[in-house]
Amino acid sequence: MDCKKALAKLLAGNDRYVHDRLAHPNRDHVRRESLVSRQNPFAVIVCCSDSRVSPETLFDQDVGDLFVVRVAGNVIGPLQEESIRFAVSILGASIILVMGHENCGAVNAVLENRNGDIPNITALIRPVISQMQNPNLEEAIRKNADNMAHYLTELPSYSEKIATGSLGIHSAYYYLTTGSVEIHDLH
Numbered sequence: 001m002d003c004k005k006a007l008a009k010l011l012a013g014n015d016r017y018v019h020d021r022l023a024h025p026n027r028d029h030v031r032r033e034s035l036v037s038r039q040n041p042f043a044v045i046v047c048c049s050d051s052r053v054s055p056e057t058l059f060d061q062d063v064g065d066l067f068v069v070r071v072a073g074n075v076i077g078p079l080q081e082e083s084i085r086f087a088v089s090i091l092g093a094s095i096i097l098v099m100g101h102e103n104c105g106a107v108n109a110v111l112e113n114r115n116g117d118i119p120n121i122t123a124l125i126r127p128v129i130s131q132m133q134n135p136n137l138e139e140a141i142r143k144n145a146d147n148m149a150h151y152l153t154e155l156p157s158y159s160e161k162i163a164t165g166s167l168g169i170h171s172a173y174y175y176l177t178t179g180s181v182e183i184h185d186l187h
Contacts, residue, residue: 039067
């Protein structure tokens with residue numbers, strides 16, 4: 001699936017979620033059996049570990065559709081980067097979505113300097129916050145997701161795919177209150 005169709009599929013699923021019209025696709029034994037020997041996710045979602053953020057649900061997708069990389073604050077360090085690369089290079093995902101969310105506790109902890117227990121996450125979020133003048137939480141969450149997505153666009157392993165249009169990389173913001181996902185274009 002090309003990256004534009006992949007993004008459209010994610011947005012259509014989110015629209016179903018927002019309007020309580022979930023389709024719950026591919027939830028039968030045939031689908032489950034087809035995934036035993038090989039997975040073929042069309043999208044990589046990098047998101048927070050927050051229990052309120054479930055990409056399969058909020059994009060109305062199911063087992064095998066999404067390759068989800070979850071870490072507090074949706075940050076991308078070496079292990080997350082390798083997981084993403086695996087999904088794109090080996091499994092053939094055509095879109096990467098780095099998604100922040102409303103009321104992110106990890107970003108808020110860094111913003112309020114209550115981050116002693118998360119030094120590695122802080123090290124990846126702090127540079128974004130330190131460049132902002134009087135940041136508020138929503139702005140910091142959005143900038144953090146933008147920064148992580150932009151970081152991915154700069155990696156040599158993705159440059160050719162981005163240039164040919166076979167890979168799309170976007171940041172996004174998930175509204176817990178409404179269920180909607182807002183996509184940000186980086187280009």
